[in-house]
Amino acid sequence: MSVARKIKASISKSSMIRKMFEEGAAMKKKYGADKVYDFSLGNPNVEPPEEFKKELINIAAEIIPLKHGYAPNAGFPETRQAIADKINREQGLKLKADNIVMSCGAAGALNVIFKSLLDPGDEVIVPMPYFVEYPFYIDNYRGVVKFVKTNEDFSLDIEEIEEAINENTKAVLINTPNNPTGKVYTEKNIADLAEMLNRKSSELFKSIYLVSDEPYNEIVYDNVFVPGILTAYKNAIIAYSYSKTLSLPGERIGYIAVNPDIDRGNDLQNAFIMCTRILGFVHAPALMQRVVARLQDAKVDVAVYQKKRDLLCEGLARAGYKFAKPQGAFYLFVQSPIPDDVEFVKMLLKKNILVVPGSGFGGPGYFRIAYCVDDATIINSLPGFAEAFKECS
Amino acid sequence: MSVARKIKASISKSSMIRKMFEEGAAMKKKYGADKVYDFSLGNPNVEPPEEFKKELINIAAEIIPLKHGYAPNAGFPETRQAIADKINREQGLKLKADNIVMSCGAAGALNVIFKSLLDPGDEVIVPMPYFVEYPFYIDNYRGVVKFVKTNEDFSLDIEEIEEAINENTKAVLINTPNNPTGKVYTEKNIADLAEMLNRKSSELFKSIYLVSDEPYNEIVYDNVFVPGILTAYKNAIIAYSYSKTLSLPGERIGYIAVNPDIDRGNDLQNAFIMCTRILGFVHAPALMQRVVARLQDAKVDVAVYQKKRDLLCEGLARAGYKFAKPQGAFYLFVQSPIPDDVEFVKMLLKKNILVVPGSGFGGPGYFRIAYCVDDATIINSLPGFAEAFKECS
Numbered sequence: 030m031s032v033a034r035k036i037k038a039s040i041s042k043s044s045m046i047r048k049m050f051e052e053g054a055a056m057k058k059k060y061g062a063d064k065v066y067d068f069s070l071g072n073p074n075v076e077p078p079e080e081f082k083k084e085l086i087n088i089a090a091e092i093i094p095l096k097h098g099y100a101p102n103a104g105f106p107e108t109r110q111a112i113a114d115k116i117n118r119e120q121g122l123k124l125k126a127d128n129i130v131m132s133c134g135a136a137g138a139l140n141v142i143f144k145s146l147l148d149p150g151d152e153v154i155v156p157m158p159y160f161v162e163y164p165f166y167i168d169n170y171r172g173v174v175k176f177v178k179t180n181e182d183f184s185l186d187i188e189e190i191e192e193a194i195n196e197n198t199k200a201v202l203i204n205t206p207n208n209p210t211g212k213v214y215t216e217k218n219i220a221d222l223a224e225m226l227n228r229k230s231s232e233l234f235k236s237i238y239l240v241s242d243e244p245y246n247e248i249v250y251d252n253v254f255v256p257g258i259l260t261a262y263k264n265a266i267i268a269y270s271y272s273k274t275l276s277l278p279g280e281r282i283g284y285i286a287v288n289p290d291i292d293r294g295n296d297l298q299n300a301f302i303m304c305t306r307i308l309g310f311v312h313a314p315a316l317m318q319r320v321v322a323r324l325q326d327a328k329v330d331v332a333v334y335q336k337k338r339d340l341l342c343e344g345l346a347r348a349g350y351k352f353a354k355p356q357g358a359f360y361l362f363v364q365s366p367i368p369d370d371v372e373f374v375k376m377l378l379k380k381n382i383l384v385v386p387g388s389g390f391g392g393p394g395y396f397r398i399a400y401c402v403d404d405a406t407i408i409n410s411l412p413g414f415a416e417a418f419k420e421c422s
Numbered sequence: 423m424s425v426a427r428k429i430k431a432s433i434s435k436s437s438m439i440r441k442m443f444e445e446g447a448a449m450k451k452k453y454g455a456d457k458v459y460d461f462s463l464g465n466p467n468v469e470p471p472e473e474f475k476k477e478l479i480n481i482a483a484e485i486i487p488l489k490h491g492y493a494p495n496a497g498f499p500e501t502r503q504a505i506a507d508k509i510n511r512e513q514g515l516k517l518k519a520d521n522i523v524m525s526c527g528a529a530g531a532l533n534v535i536f537k538s539l540l541d542p543g544d545e546v547i548v549p550m551p552y553f554v555e556y557p558f559y560i561d562n563y564r565g566v567v568k569f570v571k572t573n574e575d576f577s578l579d580i581e582e583i584e585e586a587i588n589e590n591t592k593a594v595l596i597n598t599p600n601n602p603t604g605k606v607y608t609e610k611n612i613a614d615l616a617e618m619l620n621r622k623s624s625e626l627f628k629s630i631y632l633v634s635d636e637p638y639n640e641i642v643y644d645n646v647f648v649p650g651i652l653t654a655y656k657n658a659i660i661a662y663s664y665s666k667t668l669s670l671p672g673e674r675i676g677y678i679a680v681n682p683d684i685d686r687g688n689d690l691q692n693a694f695i696m697c698t699r700i701l702g703f704v705h706a707p708a709l710m711q712r713v714v715a716r717l718q719d720a721k722v723d724v725a726v727y728q729k730k731r732d733l734l735c736e737g738l739a740r741a742g743y744k745f746a747k748p749q750g751a752f753y754l755f756v757q758s759p760i761p762d763d764v765e766f767v768k769m770l771l772k773k774n775i776l777v778v779p780g781s782g783f784g785g786p787g788y789f790r791i792a793y794c795v796d797d798a799t800i801i802n803s804l805p806g807f808a809e810a811f812k813e814c815s
Contacts, residue, residue, distance in 0.1 A: 031685055031689065032539065033693065035541075036537065036696055037689060039700070072491050073488075077490055082482075086483055089479045090479055095467065097669065097673050098670075099672055133674075133702065134702070136702035141702075144426065145429055146425065148426050165699075235424075278491060278492045279488075279490045279709070280490050281704060281707050296424065296425045296433075297424070300426065300430070300433065303429055303432060304429060306555070307432070307559065308533055308562065308702075309529035309530040309534075310526060310674070310703070311527060311671075312674075313674075314672070314710070315672025316672070316709070317707070
């Protein structure tokens, strides 16, 4: 055996998202790209905002000594200060640059966070359904995932989380707005979680960290309020990415932010820096750090996504599908009209529609639609969705 | 305890390089930057080649649909093909795009390689002195480092490596041109290593991989020949970075390349892709992948470094220092005139000279000078070096 056993086992299971993606590529070759309705990947089809394009061109041309040289492992102080300032403006907190560590997107941030926090056997509580990569990120550092169910509307079930907490619990990992459900946790839901975590931390004489994965933080609709996690809970750690806000998931830029009063803040900061270094990130890409420092108020046109959500929700509701209308992100988590979601996804495949079975996200009986696609893809897919539904009734 | 125990322990030891770097920053504030001779960090002071600047500006301005969107985990096929073509041209091999996986620099590549290869307890042989981060990269995946000594001229001691090999050996990790010694292993030295590894692999009925870390591959002097590791050994894996060739260490772009006939090549390729994904890199930064695809023949002006090497070597030899003149990279590994290298580094500090003790690289009795600095820094530091040497005699 030459490849690590664990990795070989993981590969053979592989990601359902990636399988659908490959299936899609083959189908597009066969039928033509416009005849295949690919909702499998969360790869935003909206272009970055104009300000981004301008700043990138500016910075590419500017003369800055050693512009592409090494940055500090934590990131450039100016970039971190700009981010701290923005969070402080929006959430009335007092973060300093030292409360921010730049990362290679939210995926990089989460790996750094878990390597920093987890001793072997430490438990991380993850509400279902969840982003498919979380179990890997936790297992990478020999942490143990404890899945808990959510309420029917995908809000956090505080009692379920409380029951899962024990002396091995190191963190609770949430994702809001949520992938795959599009759920935005309410202020009340988050406050209840914080109250319970504070109580359990006291009971168990330990810090339970709340890790909040927030790449969709600014992709929200209907003026829904997104409560600030750092404001709600002292031991909160944010994993943020510009992938969706600025539509640049390929550039791998994001950050870790902590509440300035977090327990053992200094140790944590040092651990984040150390882990950024030794995991081989070294630091977040320098050029993008310079770009995002100047773009704290820029974001993609969210109305474009809202229109897609509405098109899709109306069409699917008309066809008879059941789902909780999402208020954020660009995913719709739909009840499968038959209990076996993998089977139903295969039925949709026959209509040239690619979605991902909910089973892959710990949400069997559902399927995920990533609607960050052309409006035409949505509109032209609706007859196929309707036919598949009818075939089940 | 809230931070992972292992990370906390590592932080308290910290990196000697980083300590010197921080010491340097404080001294520069106190004495003025031009009065401090900082040779502590391998942060190239040579600007990227003009072609790079041009292509970056071009690509920033070009209209490419979803230019900043997700790339495949392995990297863009065009970029990987351009790299395979270049290696084939130079080394007469037949790599395909599939033999390349793009990475976040060599540090990212090595993490992906070791996560892909190592089961807990697997051993990796590392010749001393070595790049300070290697033990972390191996330990991250519960591998065990076995250090072996090199010959007096820092060439590989094949017998020492052979003696260290046993049934737990998964890989040998070399670095050529070498950091901290500047050594470029000769064709004979690499051929002897390959012969021995082939023999031991047969004896032990297992594949022993040769991992070659090659960020300095094109930073060589005196027309020295750099033997191709992929040509020399079937089970060879290259970790490459554009950090030094194009002087852009901040942009975190590099690749993994394997011999097309490597044992279990398909498994390895899948493992590299999977580990790139789950370690949170997801893929190498997209913009830089597009840039380097067009710059396979560009490199910084190596003559600039050669001049620095010569200035430094002449000056130090005149002062009485002993060292093996390096033929590559931009490091000089110098014998400390007193046995205690940490003590001697402190003496140099009093002359406002910052270098790193060899102990940090597994080379006690030596110190490392990173000469990727202004010529003036080298010239103005020489009296201080001479004085410190005199004080020891």
